[in-house]
Amino acid sequence: MRPEAAATATAAVAAAGALQWLGRTYGSTADERRRALPGDELVEAPQVITNHATTINASPESVWPWLAQMGWGRGQWYTARWVDKLLFPSNGPSADVIVPELQNLNVGDVVLDGPPEANCSFTVEGLEQNRYLVLHSREHLPPGWAERGAGIDFTWVFVLDDLGDGRTRLLFRCRARLWPLWVRAIYLAAMIPADFVMSRQMLRGISSRVERTSFAGTYDAPAATSAAKAEAVRSVTTIRS
Template sequence: MSGHRRATRARLLGTVALGAAGYGTLVRPRLLTWGATAAEAARAYPGDELVPGGRPTTMATTLPAPPERVWPWLAQMGCDRGGWYSWDRLDNGGRPSARRIVPEWQELKEGQRLHAVPGGGTWFTVALLEPRRTLVLRMDVELPSGRPFEVRTGPLPGAYLDAVWGFHLSPDPGGGTRLVVRTRGRSRPRLLLRPVDLLFGEPAHFVMQLRQFRNLRARVGTTEE
């Protein structure tokens, strides 16, 4: 290899290393705590204990309606129900998420399955439920098949994802709702899946969660139910 090529390669590697360091120290921490105060990001939430050692993200927003008006929109989430209020082409089979409260979708109980994808091949389980305050969804899937499994009923698969997606509501002094969304996940084999999570999983969650915040804000800000 010529001296010029070695120098070019060294500069390229240096640029990549600098970019990775900048993302890790400046960009990524902001993505993982978007909208949350330092206190909100630091505190523990119901559901954290379900995935011990899992990596957390904490995103938050203020919605222009009290918790009792926000809760019905969360209670009817699911591909087989009201959708996820995010990018419907990506997570709801292209079917538009609900724009009104549907009474038959308001019944929710712990242990209930909510389809994560059209057809119900993968689902979230309602792990914790306190109406108008806490909704924690859990997903446990084998990889790469995406086949669900139960963490509590046997040995873990060789490759898996175990994660919770929690919605935590509290009254805002201005009459709205402070909505904090805490995720916590772990996956194995770590050496293989950690780069995938860093490069795809975390940015994808950031984009989808921001979209959900925006759409929830628009829905709860209307009086149509």
């Protein structure tokens, strides 16, 4: 192999390895990755575990409303518009305000992750206000994959740790089991690097919104305009079981 080709191949392998590591661990500590979280028991023997985290300069009570209104047709996922257009073209803009009408989230609720016909949704398996939110899905397969024997079982878990100094540690964990082998291979190769982009953007989006509204003193009385509230409520697609 020519030296130039060898250098290129080495760089590509290193870049792929870095994206795999970042897609699994970005922002999290070793202790956080080892820690048991609510909802871990829902996916047995996961083949993929990712952990991401960030510190937010606000209390858990200020962060929770932004988690409670997540979902397609609700507050969305707080990713940048370029990320939505690149990875999730059906997503609309994420909410920049807390919408009181979207705060009543309960165990058993279905939270969409795309248009209803896309068969991408989560079920709320657990929550404790200001502490944690557990979302569980056995959907999220491309069209036709289930008919070929493909399957997925995964959780998204959001945990709020009060640091005791007015700050919050937000942990975001995904545990996934995929079958058969070809589905797992595609997920590992493509989705973990994409998860780095999505998770990083989501955590940044939540943090910036929380800190902006908290510093402005708007959490206790969210300053959403009537038009913004009405539009968010019209787009609600959460289905109660």
